[in-house]
Amino acid sequence: MEILKKFKEETIANYIVEKLKEKQDLSRIQELKCKLGIEVCLTNLGKGFVVYLVAALLQVLPLTILFHSAYFIIRISARGVHAQKSSTCTWVSVLLFVLLPLLVNEINLSKIVPLVVSLFVYICLYRYAPQGTKKNQVGTIELRKKLRNRALVGYSICVALIFGTDSTMIMNQVFFGSLLAVVCILPLTYKLLGE
Structure with a gap:
């Protein structure tokens, strides 16, 4: 196949x-x-x-679109871990971008949780973004700075959405989608996945 x-x-x-x-x-x-x-x-x-x-x-398309958009706006610049095989990537993507948005939609967060986590996320993005892989290294120092700054701007857009909405659904999808993108660049994630 x-x-x-x-x-x-x-x-x-x-x-x-x-x-x-x-x-x-x-x-x-x-x-x-x-x-x-x-x-x-x-x-x-x-x-x-x-x-x-x-x-x-599964009738969760709006949740998937929001979650994936928040993830993608950071991931495109921050990069991060990749599955070794395309088929593995597809099935992991279904789990992460279909089932996870469905699960996190039911969580009721106070605004303090995203506030505290967003400070941690900014520090992680500044320190670790962008992260390459064995096959796809990031390159020059200038490129690294450019990508890191883009990732920070992308996350700032997510933060504006998180704190600018009264919709729990939007807040949850953007919060957890962007958080997943940051988890993908952490050294611990690379270590756990053997990258």
Whole structure:
């Protein structure tokens, strides 16, 4: 199944790159970068489709969208741990972005909990973001600073939503979604998952 999926993504990526080459003069390196980027996009779209389909079937799509958006706004810059296999990532994503939002929706937090936790989160983001993996290192000091600052801005947007809403549902989804993104960059998480 995994091999068939990879074959489809590679075939589609090859087709798109060939069409690009008809309009653009690409070097071999540019061609390979385009192909890799397209394959990554297709893989992520496939995973997203599965997650959002399961959320829609379980009638929790709004919860999943809020939770995942809060996670993504930080994760895109802070980065963090990754599953070793694409299929593992898909199933873990269903658990984290469909079932977890459903569970945390029932929690009744006072505003003091997010306030205290947000101070801790800012410290963790400043200290640990961005976190790379063995396959995907972060790079230069300038890039690290840029990504860290983006992660801090992303979290600030989440904090504004958490404290700017009277909706328990919005507060819970944004709070726990953003918190999950930060847990993914902690050294303890890397140690526990053997990264």
